[in-house]
Amino acid sequence: xEFDEISNRVIGCAIEVHRHLGPGLLESAxxxxxxxxxxxxxxxxxxxxALPVQYKDVRLDxxxxxxxxxxxxxxxxxxxxxEIRGIHEAQLLTxxxxxxxxxxxxxxxxxxxxxxxxxxxxL
Numbered sequence: 446x447e448f449d450e451i452s453n454r455v456i457g458c459a460i461e462v463h464r465h466l467g468p469g470l471l472e473s474a475x476x477x478x479x480x481x482x483x484x485x486x487x488x489x490x491x492x493x494x495a496l497p498v499q500y501k502d503v504r505l506d507x508x509x510x511x512x513x514x515x516x517x518x519x520x521x522x523x524x525x526x527x528e529i530r531g532i533h534e535a536q537l538l539t540x541x542x543x544x545x546x547x548x549x550x551x552x553x554x555x556x557x558x559x560x561x562x563x564x565x566x567x568l
Contacts, residue, residue, distance in 0.1 A: 451468040451488075451515055451516050451519050451548075452519060452547065452548060452550060452565060453487060453521050453525045454486065455483070455488070455513075455515055455519065455521060455550060456484060456563060457489070458479060458482040459479055459482075459554075459559060459563070460477055460559050460560075461482055462475060462478045462479050462482055462554075463475075463554055463559040465478075466478060466554075468525075468555045468556055468557065469525075469555065470525060470554070471525060472512075472523050472524060472525040472548065473555070475523055475525060475554045476492065476512055476513065476523050479513065479521075479523070480492055480513065481566050483513070483515070488515060489515070489516050489517075490513050490515045490516070490517065491511075491513070491516060492512070492513060493510045493511070493512060493523060494510060494511040494514045495539060496509040496510060496511055496543060496544065497509075498543065499543075503510060506523070509527055509540070509543075511540055511544075514546075518546060518547070518548065519546070519548050519549065519550065520537065520540050520541055520544065520548070520550070521549070521550045521552065522536060522537045522540065522548050522551050522552070523549070523554065523556040524548065524551070524552065524553040524554070524555070524562075525553065525554045526555055528553070529551060529553050529556065529562070529564065533551060533553075534551060534558070534564070534566070537549045537551045537566060538568075541566065541568055542568070546568075547567060547568050548565070548566070548567055548568075549565070549566045550563060550564070550565055550566075551563070551564045551565075551566065
């Protein structure tokens, strides 16, 4: 499966969730509903995947978690905030660098139209 196809399928699932729930819920609600939608469409993923930090010769569990890791090649970081800020983008980019994953989606569900809350990043 190509990156664009995976991204498009995940975005389609997210739009379905947003269509049913709308804005205003907690991030955790959107995460669980998106997980249900991904499963329904046969898309493999991990939820809240631990992301250790490699510091010198030691791997440290610093509490970082990838919201949704899709098909072992796409990081999806979910938000339900007033607006996406630079720190949210930096978080996703850092996760991508730490894992070596080339594609990430940052999704803010707290918007009227979900397409306005999606940013795609490619390293």
